[in-house]
Amino acid sequence: MKTMKMIAAILAFGLIFGSIASAQSQEADKAKQVYEQAKKALALKDWKTAIEAFKKIEAEYGKSGYYGESLYWLGYSMDKYAASLEDMELQIEKHKEAIDRLSLLLEKLPESSWAKDAKILQLQIAETLAKRGLSEYGKYINGAIGGIEGGVEGGVIGGVLGSVGGGQKKPADPDLEIKLVALDALMGMDKEKAFPILEKILKEDKKPELRERALMVLGQSGDARILPILTELAVSDPSPRVQQMAVMWLSQRHDDASVDALLKIYEKASDAKLKERLFYGFAQSNHPKAQAKLLEIAKTEKDPKLRNNAIFWLGQKKDDSSLATLIQIYDTADDIKVKENLITSFAQSNSEKARAKIAEIAKNDKDLKARERAIFWLGQKRDDNSLATLIQIYDTVEETKLKENLIMSFAQNNSDKARAKIMEIAKNDKDLKARERAIFWIGQRGSDDVLDILLDVYAKTDDVKVKKQIVMSVSQNHSPKAVRALIEMARKEQNLEVKKQIIFWLGQSKSEEAMKFLKEIIDK
Numbered sequence: 001m002k003t004m005k006m007i008a009a010i011l012a013f014g015l016i017f018g019s020i021a022s023a024q025s026q027e028a029d030k031a032k033q034v035y036e037q038a039k040k041a042l043a044l045k046d047w048k049t050a051i052e053a054f055k056k057i058e059a060e061y062g063k064s065g066y067y068g069e070s071l072y073w074l075g076y077s078m079d080k081y082a083a084s085l086e087d088m089e090l091q092i093e094k095h096k097e098a099i100d101r102l103s104l105l106l107e108k109l110p111e112s113s114w115a116k117d118a119k120i121l122q123l124q125i126a127e128t129l130a131k132r133g134l135s136e137y138g139k140y141i142n143g144a145i146g147g148i149e150g151g152v153e154g155g156v157i158g159g160v161l162g163s164v165g166g167g168q169k170k171p172a173d174p175d176l177e178i179k180l181v182a183l184d185a186l187m188g189m190d191k192e193k194a195f196p197i198l199e200k201i202l203k204e205d206k207k208p209e210l211r212e213r214a215l216m217v218l219g220q221s222g223d224a225r226i227l228p229i230l231t232e233l234a235v236s237d238p239s240p241r242v243q244q245m246a247v248m249w250l251s252q253r254h255d256d257a258s259v260d261a262l263l264k265i266y267e268k269a270s271d272a273k274l275k276e277r278l279f280y281g282f283a284q285s286n287h288p289k290a291q292a293k294l295l296e297i298a299k300t301e302k303d304p305k306l307r308n309n310a311i312f313w314l315g316q317k318k319d320d321s322s323l324a325t326l327i328q329i330y331d332t333a334d335d336i337k338v339k340e341n342l343i344t345s346f347a348q349s350n351s352e353k354a355r356a357k358i359a360e361i362a363k364n365d366k367d368l369k370a371r372e373r374a375i376f377w378l379g380q381k382r383d384d385n386s387l388a389t390l391i392q393i394y395d396t397v398e399e400t401k402l403k404e405n406l407i408m409s410f411a412q413n414n415s416d417k418a419r420a421k422i423m424e425i426a427k428n429d430k431d432l433k434a435r436e437r438a439i440f441w442i443g444q445r446g447s448d449d450v451l452d453i454l455l456d457v458y459a460k461t462d463d464v465k466v467k468k469q470i471v472m473s474v475s476q477n478h479s480p481k482a483v484r485a486l487i488e489m490a491r492k493e494q495n496l497e498v499k500k501q502i503i504f505w506l507g508q509s510k511s512e513e514a515m516k517f518l519k520e521i522i523d524k
Helices: 002-043 047-060 067-084 088-108 115-131 135-146 151-155 176-189 191-204 208-218 226-236 240-251 256-268 272-284 288-300 304-317 320-332 336-347 352-364 368-381 384-396 400-411 416-428 432-443 448-460 464-475 480-492 496-509 512-523
Strands: none
Touching: 002 047, 002 067, 047 067, 067 088, 067 115, 088 115, 115 135, 115 176, 191 208, 191 226, 208 226, 208 240, 226 240, 226 256, 240 256, 240 272, 256 272, 256 288, 272 288, 272 304, 288 304, 288 320, 304 320, 304 336, 320 336, 320 352, 336 352, 336 368, 352 368, 352 384, 368 384, 368 400, 384 400, 384 416, 400 416, 400 432, 416 432, 416 448, 432 448, 432 464, 448 464, 448 480, 464 480, 464 496, 480 496, 480 512, 496 512
16 A cells, blocks of 8 residues: 555655656746747847847746846946937936846846956947036946945956966956946046056056056046056067057157157167057158158168068158159169068059159169169059050060060950960060960960961961970860860971970860870870
8 A cells, every 4th residue: 555655755855846847848848939939039139029029038937048148238238228329317317227127137146257348338328418417426436446345436446456476466357358348437537536546457467468458548638647558568568469559559659749659669679570569650650850760761770671671661652752762762762672671662553653664674674683673563553654665665675574564464454455465475476485484374375266376377387396385375275176286286296395295285184075186096
């Protein structure tokens, strides 16, 4: 009897447990369905629908795995919805509701993976409300900065600055990012309170990551007090990244004092990347002192890499004065790297004076590499004047290397004049290497009319190298007409080396007609 009662009890428990599990599963499915509807509305920026759906999860599915995340997105949707409203009172009401939902998330689920995002969003909304006169919301900002009661004055030194040398020894702050967001908000609300805190971080904190974040906040300030701080950081901070950031913020200011500071930093700088950042600062400034410094470096700097960087930034300015200076530098330069960079700068200018300088270099420069670079950039222009210059150069040049560069420029130009020139070279040029190169580029076009031209040149030449180049170009055509042409060439060709090459390429064609011809040769 006891055994029967026990079995009955176990069965009853199983039924009850199964019913509970089934109900829980159904509940989870319903929560998931509502959550997916909410996220879809979120993606469509349908804030009202998203708010309704997330509120339903809050009210009906508080035990589901979607609860914490839904509270965050509810606060987010309310904030976005508030921003879309024209009525100021309704805006404030929705912002308040958003903060309440985020506070609920932080209160009920402080260990949630969404807690950090909730704190940051809460701070941003609190800043909006505080700026609209609701000073009581400043407590969120002061509280985040301090991490303990006491607000800015009592909390920051013990919280954000707990690790600063000479300060109180506190454990590492786990909410550092939140505190810095709060400082950013405070900077917009109460600069006088935030400024000394950020200054202390920049001057004393040993963590470069923290100094970078503080610099990001303070660097955006137009306050004159930031100038000596930025200058000191750029010269003395042990972190190269902090130094470069300080220079970047200085270069955004454009006033006399900031330009003077950049010049002072350049004289003391030893880090190459910092100097590159300074070049950028000089280039972005229209201040005469900055321009004069850039010109001085381009003309006289002994380090070729630094000199080339200065030349590059001068080239980006594209004004007549900078171009005239670059031309002057070119005319006295000996270093080929410097010359090549100057030619590139000329090429990036759309002025006729710059184009004329490139043409002059291409025609007359004593340095072969400089002429090659100038020819390359003239070829990129693709206009009639540049093409006429290239043709004129080709007709007078003797160096094969230059001819090859010129032929490549013709090949990249789709105009009738360029095409006619490359055809003329393939047929008549006395320089065999030039003819081979022209034939190669003609072969890349792959059309039937090009095939006819190649075959015409083949029929009129006795030079073995030229014939081999034509054979290879015809073989790249892959058309039935090209296969038949190769077969005909193989039947008539007397030179053994050329004939062997034709047969090789026929074998690569996988054409039935070619296979039939090859069998004929074997069966003879």
